[in-house]
Structure formats: C-alpha cells, structure tokens
Amino acid sequence: MRGNFPGAPKSKATIADVARTAGVSTATAGRVLGGYGYTSEKKREQVLKAAQDLGYRPNSLARSLITGKTRTLGVVAGDIQNPFYASVLRGISNVAEANGFGLLITNSDETQLKEVHSVELLAQKQVDGLIVTPSDTRKARHLHNLRTVGVPLVLIDRAVAGLMVDRVATDxxxxxxxxxxxxxxxxxxxxxxxxxxxxxxxxxxxxxxxxxxxxxxxxxxxxxxxxxxxxxxxxxxxxxxxxxxxxxxxxxxxxxxxxxxxxxxxxxxxxxxxxxxxxxxxxxxxxxxxxxxxxxxxxxxxxxxxxxxxxxxxxxxxxxxxxxxxPRLAMGEAAARMLLERIRGEDYPPRTVLMPAELIERGSVARL
Amino acid sequence: MRGNFPGAPKSKATIADVARTAGVSTATAGRVLGGYGYTSEKKREQVLKAAQDLGYRPNSLARSLITGKTRTLGVVAGDIQNPFYASVLRGISNVAEANGFGLLITNSDETQLKEVHSVELLAQKQVDGLIVTPSDTRKARHLHNLRTVGVPLVLIDRAVAGLMVDRVATDxxxxxxxxxxxxxxxxxxxxxxxxxxxxxxxxxxxxxxxxxxxxxxxxxxxxxxxxxxxxxxxxxxxxxxxxxxxxxxxxxxxxxxxxxxxxxxxxxxxxxxxxxxxxxxxxxxxxxxxxxxxxxxxxxxxxxxxxxxxxxxxxxxxxxxxxxxxPRLAMGEAAARMLLERIRGEDYPPRTVLMPAELIERGSVARL
DNA sequence: CTCATATGTGAGAACGTTCTCGTTATGCAC
DNA sequence: GTGCATAACGAGAACGTTCTCACATATGAG
Missing domain, CATH: 3.40.50.2300 (Response regulator)
Structure with missing residues (x-):
C-alpha cells in the first residue's frame, strides 16, 4: 500500500543512493540532478532512471548550505489578516513564485519587539533577502545590522531615518x-x-x-x-x-x-x-x-x-x-522585484519608488 | 560607520570563529551556543563574550541539516488575499510563532497544478510539517506520497478521499x-x-x-x-x-x-x-x-x-x-496545534475536528 | 601525428552545525 | 592514597549537497 507505485518516494533517498544504484559517482549524479557541469547522455539517463525509481527529492538545505543561497525571501508584515498586508503579500508571492523563490512570512503586529524577533528568525534561516514594513521609523538597529551583514533589504510603506535602502510606498x-x-x-x-x-x-x-x-x-x-x-x-x-x-x-x-x-x-x-x-x-x-x-x-x-x-x-x-x-498588489510586486535585483547583485544607489494612488469616485461625497 | 559598535555582526562569524577567539574547541563552543551537553561556567562566559564580540548568528541551515528538523511549517493556501485564508493563516502563524516555528507560505489558487508545485517546493525545503487546503478532494497523489515519506500533514476546510490524516473544518x-x-x-x-x-x-x-x-x-x-x-x-x-x-x-x-x-x-x-x-x-x-x-x-x-x-x-x-x-482564526490555530503534536511524534489515529459555526443574527432577514 | 581544446568522470574537500566517542578533570566516599 | 562516578572538553565524523581539482577521453586543426 505504501509507495509501491513507481515514482513514489520510499523513504529519503540521497544523491549518494541515486549514484550507487545508477553505478556512477556522487559527483556525476549531482551534475545531472543539479543541472551543472558536463554529463553524457548515457549516464544522464541512468541517473534520471535511478532517481525516478528511488523517488529522489533534493534536499535544499544541503544545497543552500554550500551555495550560500536559499532561494527564499523573508517578509515581516504588520498583520497578514489586514487586507492591506494581505494584498501586498500576494504581490510579493506572485513574483517570488514566478522566480522560484519561497516565502517566509511573519507578523510584527506593528511592534518593534516582534519585528526584531522576526528579523532574527529570518536571518538565521538564511533568507536571501528581506522585505519589511518597519514598525519604528527612527530606531532600527536590527535593520542597520542587516545591511552590514549584507542581506538585501527592501522597505514597504514606511522609511527608516538614516537607512538608505530600496523602498516602495504610496505617494x-x-x-x-x-x-x-x-x-x-x-x-x-x-x-x-x-x-x-x-x-x-x-x-x-x-x-x-x-x-x-x-x-x-x-x-x-x-x-x-x-x-x-x-x-x-x-x-x-x-x-x-x-x-x-x-x-x-x-x-x-x-x-x-x-x-x-x-x-x-x-x-x-x-x-x-x-x-x-x-x-x-x-x-x-x-x-x-x-x-x-x-x-x-x-x-x-x-x-x-x-x-x-x-x-x-x-x-x-x-x-x-x-x-x-x-496599488497594493503592485507595491508588493515592485518590492519583490527590487529585492530580487539586489539579490542578483545589481548595485544601484538606493531607490525610492513612490507609487501613485488613484482616486475612485463613487457616491459618498455630496456637492454643497 | 559599518558595524563598529559592539554586538554588530561584522560579516559572517561561524562557531569555529567563535571557538578560536574564545580559545576553546568548536565542540565546546557549540555546546554553550547550542545549549546542549555540559559546560563550565568559565568557558561559557568566554564563549558568550566571543560570540557577542563577533556578532555570531547561528546558521539554522547547518543545524537543520544535521538534526533533520527545520522548525518550519509549510502552508499551501488557496489565496492569501482572501479573508478566509488570511484569517486561517493568522491563526496558524500565532501558534507557530509561539512555538518558535517559521512559516513558509504559498498560494495554490485552488488549482491542483500549483498545489503540487507548492508541496514539492516545501518538501524540498524540508519543512517539518504541512498544512494544506487541498484543491482536489479525489486525486491527490502528491499528498499520499507525503505520507509515505513521513512528513506530517493536516488538511483544512476540505478532505481528500482515502487520505487518512488530521483535518479541521467547519461543520x-x-x-x-x-x-x-x-x-x-x-x-x-x-x-x-x-x-x-x-x-x-x-x-x-x-x-x-x-x-x-x-x-x-x-x-x-x-x-x-x-x-x-x-x-x-x-x-x-x-x-x-x-x-x-x-x-x-x-x-x-x-x-x-x-x-x-x-x-x-x-x-x-x-x-x-x-x-x-x-x-x-x-x-x-x-x-x-x-x-x-x-x-x-x-x-x-x-x-x-x-x-x-x-x-x-x-x-x-x-x-x-x-x-x-x-471560527477562521481558531481553525488555523487548531490545525497548527495538531500539526505540532504530530511533529512531536504523537501517534493518535487521524482526527477530524469539525468546528461549530455561529449564526450571527443582524438585520438582513424579514419575517413574513 | 601532435597539440590544443572541449567534454566527461570521480575522489575528496567544503559548507556550519550537531553528535559520538574517547580522554582528562573534579569531587566525594572510603 | 584508591576507586568511581560525573563533569568538562576536544578530535573528528556526520548531515547531503556543490565545488575543486586531477585526470581520461574525444574532437578538430595544423
């Protein structure tokens, strides 16, 4: 009953397992599975077959440990439940997903204490970049520290005094x-x-x-x-x-x-x-x-x-x-795009994107 | 200007760095920093001091790789922007945060294809458990596979035929x-x-x-x-x-x-x-x-x-x-709590929690 | 044929932690 | 003193990948 159809992961197969059953070295198995370096068509198929049979699933932890990249963005929002943040998050999620990035999300409840905790958590999890709606626009030691460590940071909705980083907000x-x-x-x-x-x-x-x-x-x-x-x-x-x-x-x-x-x-x-x-x-x-x-x-x-x-x-x-x-969705998307650019290493001076808001006239104002 | 006040991370300090400047082995440094095993008060202070000076921040990737636990939950929701999911997510987030867990969130847009992608992504990132609102209640190979691999799974709002796992929904x-x-x-x-x-x-x-x-x-x-x-x-x-x-x-x-x-x-x-x-x-x-x-x-x-x-x-x-x-918030909280129990290894038979809904009477129904 | 270049492969180090195990210090009872 | 547990520490393996390097083979130009 459990896992007895092809392609079903039996337990946890590693690259070494795949290599062994394919009769190649872990290096070549890694090359075909990871898609880097040269591989011959013959061994490629052997490895792919073995991986399929064993239900191999790459362990991104190990990969990230060595590459130094997690393909994960961290977001600290005020409150996911709030429609504003919900939309912004959706925007972020859209471009993250399109670029193969995962999203680690936390709430600050607009409090500095929880924000600091969140940033610490996300940093320890080695996110490639951070999007924050800072709860305090004046003191933000934790965000400054982030910069010295070299983790790209984009602010949404609010700025922080003296922190020169990319930022997107409504005008x-x-x-x-x-x-x-x-x-x-x-x-x-x-x-x-x-x-x-x-x-x-x-x-x-x-x-x-x-x-x-x-x-x-x-x-x-x-x-x-x-x-x-x-x-x-x-x-x-x-x-x-x-x-x-x-x-x-x-x-x-x-x-x-x-x-x-x-x-x-x-x-x-x-x-x-x-x-x-x-x-x-x-x-x-x-x-x-x-x-x-x-x-x-x-x-x-x-x-x-x-x-x-x-x-x-x-x-x-x-x-x-x-x-x-x-433009809440667009704000999230813009922030995520800017962050991805920084992660790719592009080195502009800090940009501030002020997005225009649109006045939608309906029926709630009377002419006097 | 950059990182020249105490406690500021200079760059990336590892446990080995801390150990070196504290004059101890990486093993002892690991013990005090990780809070496991025996340590003498004297070396404890040396290590802590060194860690503080270097701005040491643990790399959870390395830790997770060896312990096999990431302290991260994966969630695939229909659409974060939708108030239903937004509230459920907040509930999940609350108990995750209280237990020191991170949250990896994706959207399925109620489509099986994106759901499969999401689950795959989250599994590769080695989440300790998964909360899913399945988009298809009949075929769900990817969710069955998850079980054979041993990743705990909790369903919200909907069930899947033949998939015996914990579940929380409204009655x-x-x-x-x-x-x-x-x-x-x-x-x-x-x-x-x-x-x-x-x-x-x-x-x-x-x-x-x-x-x-x-x-x-x-x-x-x-x-x-x-x-x-x-x-x-x-x-x-x-x-x-x-x-x-x-x-x-x-x-x-x-x-x-x-x-x-x-x-x-x-x-x-x-x-x-x-x-x-x-x-x-x-x-x-x-x-x-x-x-x-x-x-x-x-x-x-x-x-x-x-x-x-x-x-x-x-x-x-x-x-x-x-x-x-x-009770959207409570549903999320219940789901997260059940998941954490499974992660801790508790081994009940699959539970279904049907939460009662409350009829809130306001003024939109006329008596005829 | 020779050399250069491109292609293919494997052994083993590396990433930053935790874990295992062996060794040494310490304390206490006798 | 001895004995013996327990506390404290270090060396090195392990986790599952990618990377570096050395080397083997193929291809093409002259």
Missing part, C-alpha cells in the same frame, strides 16, 4: 492632498480627518500642526503614513486658502478600527460639525463607518466621506464609497 | 441547515442559494439533488464545502417539509465573486422570485451583494439574506447582514 502626501481638494472643490469647508497618528516622540500633534500650517519644511520621508496623509490634508487647506481647525483632526492613537470608531462620535455632537470626513487608511475607514452606522448618519446627506485604501465593500456599499486606492 | 452541513431553517422559521418558502458548486466529475448537480432530496446516504466528508452547504440547505427543506426547487439553486461554477454576481440577476427577474437568499461563502456573498446593489434591491424588504462567513463589512452594512460565522 501619501499627494494622494491625500488630492482627495481633500476634491472635497473642497465640492464645496466642503469643514472637513474632518480621522487618522491613527501614533506619536513616537515626533513632537506631538501641536508642534507638527504649527509647522505644517506655517509651511515650514518638514522631513517627510521618515514620517509615518498617517502623518504624511495628514500633511496632505493640511496642504490642501493651505492651497485652497482654508484654515485648519485642530478640533477636526481626530487622533485615534493606535492602529485599530476600534480606536477610530471611538473617536468619531465626539466630533459629530460638536457645535459646529463637519460636512465631510477623510479617513487615512482601511482600518480607520472601517472604524469610522462603524461609528457612522451607529450614529445613523446618512452618507452623503448628513456627511460626505472619502476613504483611503479601496476595500472590497466600498464598491457595493450603498452609496458607493469614494476612496483613494493604493 | 458545514449543520451550519447551513441551521441557517436555512432560520429563514424558513421566519416564514420564507422560496429560498435561493448561490454556491460555487464546481463539479469535479462528482456526477453533476442533477444526480446530487436527486439523491439528496430522496435522502439517500451520501459520503459527505469528501464533498467540497459548497456541496456540503448545499446539502444542509436541502436537509433543512426536507426537515421542514418544503420542496426543493432546482431553479433556486444558483451554480456559480467557479470560486469568484464575479461568477456569483453574474448568476444572481437571472433569478430575480424570474416569474416566481425567491423571498430570501442564502450564500455559501464569503466570496459568493460579496458577488451576491454586488448584484443586489446593481439591481437596487433593498434588504430585507425586497429580499432577505443570510451569508456564510462573517466578513468585516457585514457588521456595519445597513442593515447588518445576518451570517454564519466560521
């Missing part, structure tokens, strides 16, 4: 600016924004606002995406000559739909409520929608909304939700 | 039966069902229906989930003494929201349209919702609906969508 500032300007063009004057805006010693919302509103130069690259999108929001106001009302900036404080949901109601019961809402990512969007549903507010009659990140439900929600669509 | 029949009976209890008599029902030589819908309606015994384990859920639908009708109208069974024919979307409209323009709709999974639900939105049908006034699989938007959709929630 958050431009995308947010464009979306908010659309709201303004539709006649909205009081536009709220709900963003996580976690504050990692970056000086706090007040100072940031002061500088942004004044138009002071800001180092934008190492900003977290939600801050970048807030910046776009502010710039839109500046350009259109509108004041920024800090009471309209809802700081969720953490990357969870619940936090977003909790922060919205307080806004709508204010004396001078907004006529439009801008959310800065999928998670915030979900939280905001939950809150609006609870408040029984109608879109866009009671409140217009533009979201960030195009989630499945936005297209069949009634009304359709106007949103800024990030 | 689809009971869940669907319960949901449909709820609809009937609410007064619905004409209930449509939209399911993928891909037909892998299983005799087709007609024969299946004939047997199911007659109450003939059916081998349910190796049925695809959508067929199981259809069976639950039929049983609910039988129990409640209602006839099954084949025209109300919408066969999408493939696992995509588009296919589901395409198949719904034809139903609603029929002479005797249903008053309720039951969808058999998240993807079908999405497609159906898209179609209903296009048709401008109001839920639950024009049509009641119960979905399968609790997607994010169902809770904040207006009205809330009543749905059968599968």
């Amino acid at each position: 958050n500032i431009a995308a947010a600016e464009h979306a908010v300007r659309q709201l303004i063009a539709a006649g909205h004057r009081r536009i709220a924004i709900v963003a996580e805006l976690v504050d990692e010693g970056s000086g706090g919302l007040d100072t940031f606002l002061a500088r942004a509103v004044a138009g002071d130069p800001i180092e934008t690259d190492t900003l977290y995406p939600s801050w970048q999108r807030l910046l776009g929001y502010i710039r839109a106001h500046r350009i259109e000559g509108l004041p920024v009302d800090q009471r309209l900036i809802l700081q969720a404080g953490s990357y969870s739909a619940l936090a977003a949901q909790a922060v919205v109601p307080r806004l709508m019961i204010a004396s001078d409520p907004p006529t439009a809402l801008f959310t800065t990512d999928g998670t915030m969007s979900e939280g905001a929608m939950r809150a609006l549903t609870e408040l029984k507010l109608s879109i866009p009659q009671d409140l217009s909304i533009i979201c960030f990140d195009d989630l499945d439900w936005m297209s069949f929600h009634r009304p359709g939700i106007t949103t800024v669509a990030q | 689809n029949i009971a869940a669907a039966e319960h949901a449909v009976r709820q609809l009937i209890a609410a007064g619905h008599r004409r209930i449509a069902i939209v399911a993928e029902l891909v037909d892998e030589g299983s005799g087709g819908l007609d024969t299946f229906l004939a047997r199911a309606v007659a109450g003939d015994p059916i081998e349910t384990d190796t049925l695809y989930p959508s067929w199981q859920r259809l069976l639950g639908y039929i049983r609910a009708h039988r129990i409640e003494g209602l006839p099954v109208d084949q025209r109300l069974i919408l066969q999408a024919g493939s696992y995509s929201a588009l296919a589901a979307q395409a198949v719904v409209p034809r139903l609603m323009i029929a002479s005797d349209p249903p008053t309720a709709l039951f969808t058999t999974d998240g993807t079908m639900s999405e497609g159906a919702m898209r179609a209903l939105t296009e048709l401008k049908l109001s839920i639950p006034q024009d049509l009641s609906i119960i979905c399968f699989d609790d997607l994010d938007w169902m809770s904040f959709h207006r009205p809330g969508i009543t749905t059968v929630a599968q």
Whole structure:
C-alpha cells in the first residue's frame, strides 16, 4: 500500500543512493540532478532512471548550505489578516513564485519587539533577502545590522531615518492632498480627518500642526503614513486658502478600527460639525463607518466621506464609497522585484519608488 | 560607520570563529551556543563574550541539516488575499510563532497544478510539517506520497478521499441547515442559494439533488464545502417539509465573486422570485451583494439574506447582514496545534475536528 | 601525428552545525 | 592514597549537497 507505485518516494533517498544504484559517482549524479557541469547522455539517463525509481527529492538545505543561497525571501508584515498586508503579500508571492523563490512570512503586529524577533528568525534561516514594513521609523538597529551583514533589504510603506535602502510606498502626501481638494472643490469647508497618528516622540500633534500650517519644511520621508496623509490634508487647506481647525483632526492613537470608531462620535455632537470626513487608511475607514452606522448618519446627506485604501465593500456599499486606492498588489510586486535585483547583485544607489494612488469616485461625497 | 559598535555582526562569524577567539574547541563552543551537553561556567562566559564580540548568528541551515528538523511549517493556501485564508493563516502563524516555528507560505489558487508545485517546493525545503487546503478532494497523489515519506500533514476546510490524516473544518452541513431553517422559521418558502458548486466529475448537480432530496446516504466528508452547504440547505427543506426547487439553486461554477454576481440577476427577474437568499461563502456573498446593489434591491424588504462567513463589512452594512460565522482564526490555530503534536511524534489515529459555526443574527432577514 | 581544446568522470574537500566517542578533570566516599 | 562516578572538553565524523581539482577521453586543426 505504501509507495509501491513507481515514482513514489520510499523513504529519503540521497544523491549518494541515486549514484550507487545508477553505478556512477556522487559527483556525476549531482551534475545531472543539479543541472551543472558536463554529463553524457548515457549516464544522464541512468541517473534520471535511478532517481525516478528511488523517488529522489533534493534536499535544499544541503544545497543552500554550500551555495550560500536559499532561494527564499523573508517578509515581516504588520498583520497578514489586514487586507492591506494581505494584498501586498500576494504581490510579493506572485513574483517570488514566478522566480522560484519561497516565502517566509511573519507578523510584527506593528511592534518593534516582534519585528526584531522576526528579523532574527529570518536571518538565521538564511533568507536571501528581506522585505519589511518597519514598525519604528527612527530606531532600527536590527535593520542597520542587516545591511552590514549584507542581506538585501527592501522597505514597504514606511522609511527608516538614516537607512538608505530600496523602498516602495504610496505617494501619501499627494494622494491625500488630492482627495481633500476634491472635497473642497465640492464645496466642503469643514472637513474632518480621522487618522491613527501614533506619536513616537515626533513632537506631538501641536508642534507638527504649527509647522505644517506655517509651511515650514518638514522631513517627510521618515514620517509615518498617517502623518504624511495628514500633511496632505493640511496642504490642501493651505492651497485652497482654508484654515485648519485642530478640533477636526481626530487622533485615534493606535492602529485599530476600534480606536477610530471611538473617536468619531465626539466630533459629530460638536457645535459646529463637519460636512465631510477623510479617513487615512482601511482600518480607520472601517472604524469610522462603524461609528457612522451607529450614529445613523446618512452618507452623503448628513456627511460626505472619502476613504483611503479601496476595500472590497466600498464598491457595493450603498452609496458607493469614494476612496483613494493604493496599488497594493503592485507595491508588493515592485518590492519583490527590487529585492530580487539586489539579490542578483545589481548595485544601484538606493531607490525610492513612490507609487501613485488613484482616486475612485463613487457616491459618498455630496456637492454643497 | 559599518558595524563598529559592539554586538554588530561584522560579516559572517561561524562557531569555529567563535571557538578560536574564545580559545576553546568548536565542540565546546557549540555546546554553550547550542545549549546542549555540559559546560563550565568559565568557558561559557568566554564563549558568550566571543560570540557577542563577533556578532555570531547561528546558521539554522547547518543545524537543520544535521538534526533533520527545520522548525518550519509549510502552508499551501488557496489565496492569501482572501479573508478566509488570511484569517486561517493568522491563526496558524500565532501558534507557530509561539512555538518558535517559521512559516513558509504559498498560494495554490485552488488549482491542483500549483498545489503540487507548492508541496514539492516545501518538501524540498524540508519543512517539518504541512498544512494544506487541498484543491482536489479525489486525486491527490502528491499528498499520499507525503505520507509515505513521513512528513506530517493536516488538511483544512476540505478532505481528500482515502487520505487518512488530521483535518479541521467547519461543520458545514449543520451550519447551513441551521441557517436555512432560520429563514424558513421566519416564514420564507422560496429560498435561493448561490454556491460555487464546481463539479469535479462528482456526477453533476442533477444526480446530487436527486439523491439528496430522496435522502439517500451520501459520503459527505469528501464533498467540497459548497456541496456540503448545499446539502444542509436541502436537509433543512426536507426537515421542514418544503420542496426543493432546482431553479433556486444558483451554480456559480467557479470560486469568484464575479461568477456569483453574474448568476444572481437571472433569478430575480424570474416569474416566481425567491423571498430570501442564502450564500455559501464569503466570496459568493460579496458577488451576491454586488448584484443586489446593481439591481437596487433593498434588504430585507425586497429580499432577505443570510451569508456564510462573517466578513468585516457585514457588521456595519445597513442593515447588518445576518451570517454564519466560521471560527477562521481558531481553525488555523487548531490545525497548527495538531500539526505540532504530530511533529512531536504523537501517534493518535487521524482526527477530524469539525468546528461549530455561529449564526450571527443582524438585520438582513424579514419575517413574513 | 601532435597539440590544443572541449567534454566527461570521480575522489575528496567544503559548507556550519550537531553528535559520538574517547580522554582528562573534579569531587566525594572510603 | 584508591576507586568511581560525573563533569568538562576536544578530535573528528556526520548531515547531503556543490565545488575543486586531477585526470581520461574525444574532437578538430595544423
């Protein structure tokens, strides 16, 4: 019953076993099986036959140990379950698979501790390259160390101060600016924004606002995406000559739909409520929608909304939700491609790919 | 600038390097670094110091080659991007991480060819165990082979005929039966069902229906989930003494929201349209919702609906969508735990864990 | 025929660990 | 002291590949 049809692996056959039954040396067996060096047609067939009979399956561990390459990429994502990461991962997976690479995936839950663990694990497993969405844009000793060891690294979605490596992200500032300007063009004057805006010693919302509103130069690259999108929001106001009302900036404080949901109601019961809402990512969007549903507010009659990140439900929600669509799949693919280039040894200076986002207009913004 | 602070890996330090600078043999260095065998406190500190200075990082490849264990699980999922798989993967990831295991993830896109490739890749990388959602419940030579080689295997969501291995799935029949009976209890008599029902030589819908309606015994384990859920639908009708109208069974024919979307409209323009709709999974639900939105049908006034699989938007959709929630995360966790037990060598007979689904009642079904 | 080049083959080292085994140190009872 | 277990350590094999090298044979040019 077990393994008695041809081609079925009996147990574990090594190259030495194959060589023995084929009557050749392990060297020649290795050559035909590994596809390197010269081999005569005759021995080739003998070896192939023997391998087939024994159900030989190469052990990539041994191969990798000697070649120094594992044909495996490591990815540390925030949370596979999150649609953003799920899509990015799919993009990475697509090009990895097309190039015969495996994918070692971990979650950081946006925490530095787990990220460090993950990177360590992946490094020990000798991945050929790493794709990371860094949880901290300032201190990242573990990522710097990676560079000195020579493991190629590509960042997604966020940058790290002082870490000059390939990076792919959405052009958050431009995308947010464009979306908010659309709201303004539709006649909205009081536009709220709900963003996580976690504050990692970056000086706090007040100072940031002061500088942004004044138009002071800001180092934008190492900003977290939600801050970048807030910046776009502010710039839109500046350009259109509108004041920024800090009471309209809802700081969720953490990357969870619940936090977003909790922060919205307080806004709508204010004396001078907004006529439009801008959310800065999928998670915030979900939280905001939950809150609006609870408040029984109608879109866009009671409140217009533009979201960030195009989630499945936005297209069949009634009304359709106007949103800024990030090319998530393409971002993953681009990151993986860049990483593979580095692994192949190509030696450009570090590249930053800012991908354009697309504003998909549906029915969630009213003209005033 | 590069690696000149303590603890930073200079390049690649091996155990031999550490041993040399610590003035001990590679054997003792290995003992303290690997945490096996006896070591004196004095040499322990010497070695640890040396390892720290050199930035030593163990090479798990070499370790795995000799121990025969990689501490890595392989997963072949249908599509990481799909919320069902994304959650299951997160569950697997949780227990893998808690046990110090890595995760090698691939997509099969529900196709046998890619599944075979994936399994081959993962086997070559010497994963300690495999979790698979098999794309074909009948022929699966590659999975049988796996068993003869001795790689532990756990199936999720679907079984394979004749393959006696651990398995975790939702109790689809009971869940669907319960949901449909709820609809009937609410007064619905004409209930449509939209399911993928891909037909892998299983005799087709007609024969299946004939047997199911007659109450003939059916081998349910190796049925695809959508067929199981259809069976639950039929049983609910039988129990409640209602006839099954084949025209109300919408066969999408493939696992995509588009296919589901395409198949719904034809139903609603029929002479005797249903008053309720039951969808058999998240993807079908999405497609159906898209179609209903296009048709401008109001839920639950024009049509009641119960979905399968609790997607994010169902809770904040207006009205809330009543749905059968599968414990996706828990399924992944259970599968991973079972796999780890097998890897540890525990030798039960093959177990099948059927997890109960929960009917979450929201506002999408009207009482007639 | 001779030399050069290309093709084919095998023995054995190498990759970086863990494991086996033999040897030496240490401690303790008598 | 002796005896004897146990602790501590090192030399070298092993894991399953690829790589290096030396060598054998074939092919072609002159």
